[in-house]
Amino acid sequence: MPNKQLAMVIDSSRCIDCKACMAACITANAVPVGCNRNWVKDAEPDLAKGAFRGHFQPGGCMHCDNPTCVAACPTGATFKSPEDGAVVIDRGLCIGCGNCIPACPYGARFRNPAIRKADKCDYCAARREQGLSPACVDTCPTKARVFGDLSDPDSEAARLLAENKGRLVRLVAAATDTKPNMYYLGVTEPRNWPVEPAPPTAMAAMTGLVDPLVKTAVALSGLGVLAMLGRQLFTKPTPPHDGHGHAPGDQTPGSGDADRPDNRS
Amino acid sequence: MRRIKRHDRSDILIHWFNAACWLALLVTGVGLVANPQLNPAGDAYPGAVRSLFGGGPALLAVHIGLGIVWMAGIVLYVAVNFRGAVFFLKEIFSVSPARDVMWMVKKMALMTVGAKPLVKAGLTPDLPDQGYYNMGQKAFAQASVLGGVVIVATGVVMSLSDMVIPASMVWMVGWSVTLHYLAVGLVFAGLLVHVYMAAISRDERPGFVSMFTGHVPEDYARHHHKLWLDGLTGDSGGHK
Amino acid sequence: MSPLAEVKTTRRGLFKAAAMAAVGAAGSGLLGGLAPARADAKGPAAPPFESKFSVCDMCFNRCGMIARVQNGVVVKLDPNPKFTKSRGMLCARGNAGVAQVYDPDRLRYPLLRDGGRGEGKWKRISWDEALDIAAEKMRQVREKYTPSGQLFTAGADMQSEFVSRFAEVFGSFNVTSHESLCLLSLNRAFLDTFGEAPYADVINSKYVVMAGANRFEALVTPDSIDLMDAMQRGCKLVVLDPRHTKTAALANEWHAIRPGTDLAFMLAVAHVIIAEKLYDPAFITEKTFGFDELAAHVAKYPPAFAEAQCGIPAADVARIARELAAAAPASMVYPGRRSSDYVNSSQIRRGYAIVNALLGNWDKPGGLLAARQVGLTPVPADPPWYDDNQEDRLDAEMSPMLFEHDGSFVHTRDAVLSGEPYPVKGWFIFKTNPMQTAPNRKKTIKMMEAMDFVTVVDITMSDTAWYADLVLPAPSALERTDPCAGLQGSSACACVVKRDPVVGAMYESRPLFEIVKGLAARLDLAEHFAFTIPEYRAKQLAKLEGAEAILDRDGVYYNPGQVYGVYEGRIFKTKSHKIELYNQRYAELGLDPLPVYTPPSTVAEGSFRLVIGRNALVTQTSTQNNALLGRFVPDNSLWIHPDPAAKLGIRDGERVVVESKAGKGELAAQVTRKIRPDTVYMLSGFGTLSGGLSRIKGKGASIAEILEDAADALCGNAAMHETLVTVKRKVA
């Protein structure tokens, strides 16, 4: 478990869908056109049926405790920070394989076309280094987004969490609880949008098929070598420079086989 | 005893160059795989290698750099010794099912379980004559060449992923990771046997030595590579 | 090579250079390279940024902010947490201020028209030449048509006061502001009821009726944020809007009122409050004038009347009236902001004011608040007197209750076109875009054509600039030294802000102040601009000791003062010195002293009333070319209800042609139940004419083109919702 756990506590009932969080994020993180690190979802009422009350739900990477994106990354470029519990990407290690993108139930990841690598919310790591809060949190007009360290009971996020025990909502896919570190207070809509993580076939093939195959092959080969080595160690050595290609087995005492120096191997 | 020239200098050089690259690429490459579901060398290995190289990105850069060196070396070899390369490829991919496959089966049995099971199965423990390469060597060479092609191709795709690969072709990068891993894994499995046979097995010691000297004793050649020896004309030796 | 081509080539070349030196549009890779230290191992860590205070200029709210500057480039704008008017926030547009500074379409140097008006042929000239020409043209206009022959129009900007100052010393009475295309009806109504235009203490309110306002989209600080806070604490919000806005979506109650009938609703509410004696009699007696007349007047407007007019059930109207009264005085009919809707908008908003008066919420928590003095000292000019001048403003006789300082753009335009009462032949425009914001664009084009010489100062080639003779590039707000401005944020604060440059002025741009100073020097008026902006600020702050230092420290200076009960022992600034339910001056002028309900024009079968508006990502046309905001709102569309759409064979996303008597436009249909079947809606800020706005060119339809011109009968404010349109599927 990390020393700290950064998290976002969101009161989506405060959200007015002004998209300031998205604009702030784009600017702070140079998010290219067509991509977003965060979002506001709109639970549109069915006006045809007379409903009119809508609900807006801000979101972004949920920095899960059980991140399926991390599991999908072959190089460990995506990892859960041991310092603060954020799920981050080491761009220098990311090889742009794209495996992590469909592995996220929240669609929080995208391939940044400018760098051709995976990208997503990092809680504005660069801003935090300079003592600022994440851009979306800082700019939010209605302060719907609250950010902080849950392990610090004095942080606003931890306080909100403690105050709202029993009315916290974590959005998870039906069959996969990634244990997100994004908490919604009370009622939030929409709720059924997270999808089951679906790492691409390449990754599934790698972990499910290729990896066992490789490991079995190496293991068998290793065993074979051990067997040969064993045979060699427990038989009398062949003179090193006699040039005779004696198979080790040939010299195994008690093997019952005739010594055939002219055996052409 | 007559010594027969088996390898010229570029062959020896490329072999050891290849070996060194393989070792270095393997050490760095395995360090680049960091996923609890994979971690072929244990969970601690990637962290250890990464810190040794000054971090993951540095390790990746070194790995890519080594890969480029490796490819460049091979290209250089082919350029310098094109005929040798062609000979090598021709040799390793010419497989006679009756002689070579039988050799392989018998040899594997003899090396591990001994001759008895062979006899029980109604086979003589005699090994069929082999050419410049025996089938074991051929098999490993084939794996190395084919695996090498896959490794290079997928490596290039992965290295270029953040430079030229468009969004629509990201799947290629994902599959490259998988195939790179597969190819390395399989060649590595063969490599274990190759290293054992060449460096540890007493039987192949002259072959091992020839990878430094370029020559093998005639009787060794006769025993191990009779068809090659028979095909040689004159004293000049060599395989060309 | 034609001059146009030459200019274009140069522009492109310059853009490249600028993009290298600075930042391309937001979101480009370049911005990435300059963004604050990123977890990108491939580049060296970016240096920490400098932080500088500024004031947002992306709309009229003027939110305090902190610019983060790295290597001389603004990389991020953050809210100033000490700025209570905005409750320490910065909206999407504020964030997009960076993209405004680095808009590749920024004007770079003075351009002189070199072809037909609006043809888009320009010649690059030097600043000296530009100012010489502009001054000479003004001199000619003054000589030929008197000083009032020159019209001045300025948008909401912290330097706009220098346009007024220049007009005054030049001797022209003809100054129009953006306000007559926006909120004058509202100001008129509340001024003529309470003696001043109030602030709404939304944060302390327990019940808010919001009609003709969309506070969760058309953000007003602090009201928008305060409304959410109030609602979180149980304040009830009732929204009357023909559109299902985001405000409606978050409201406790939404009624899709028939457009233009709000007064019927307000009169019925007044009816119920009076009939059921739900008011505070002491307050009524002590503070109001004309209660009995009002009671008699609203007797004619029972809830059933409102039901028939508005389409809101009478029981709901009565219930809302009772709930409002029960929550009084911490309840309100939200006054609104843009009220340029109908020819009787002043009277409609009088209805709002009267209900508020009956609620007794004046000067009380949760009610309407008086303006607070911020304490800035005005720095008036000493203009010369020109004997050879006109009697009055051009539009003076065209509205009985005109605002002297704002005038009426719609009336002024008509007067320019008719040449009556006198010719106006010169026009100086600063950072406002009547070509795109005033109804009936064809008339605005004709107005341009009627002019001898038009000078436009702006940061990009607006449609208005496109039709000008001389276009002068101004720096964006982040590149300027601006005078102090006093702001009030409801009960949150009364404060002073200023601007100092965050980065240097880009290209050859010059601030408006330098431009009018240059013109003044050429017109022998230099003495009236013989100061620098810091000197001017010092005069403004003369009575606020230490304010300048506090401004430098916090980015804002607060003047603490009484918020509630300021009217204790004071008169209301009306003729009766009380809250005028019955307006005596109206009576004297032969106007309705009590608002008489007039139904809006009938929307015939097959036609629609066109309503307009904006959202939180658009400030009319001033943000139209912004690359960041364009990512969210790339285009406008026509909201149309599925029932009429089906009849017209229009499917969602199809192109439609919207046509009125004034003009037509083509845009995509958005078939949605978020709008009444008799109404269509479109967003402002699209359908440009200018060839200098590459991001927006050819996108959507223009409200200015389609809206017919009508004006508020009292104050001449434009009436934007009087237009009926037909909608047809575009035949490919």
Next chain:
Amino acid sequence: MKRQFVAVCAVAALVLTSVSMSFALGEGNARKGKFLYRKNCRSCHGASASDLSPMSKTQAEWKATFEKTDAIACHDKWPADMTPEDVNDIFTYLHDFAKDSPTPAKCS
């Protein structure tokens, strides 16, 4: 502006008769009045210690003040060349933009 002023003051003009002036108050040129006020009055009543602006008084108060110009404290300091027309223009300005006027002078 003129029209509204005429209307507003019509009744007053009938009732009131000027004592200190030879003509009825009002109907002057407010614009000229503003100029004259700035030229003649602001040196004392300007944006300094004793601020005075149209907003300082109600219309009735301005009227009352200007009905007895002799009684105005600073009357003796008025420039000699100030004509009754000038005074009326100044009054019109102050009156038209008084704090309870329909168009109060703008302030920050």
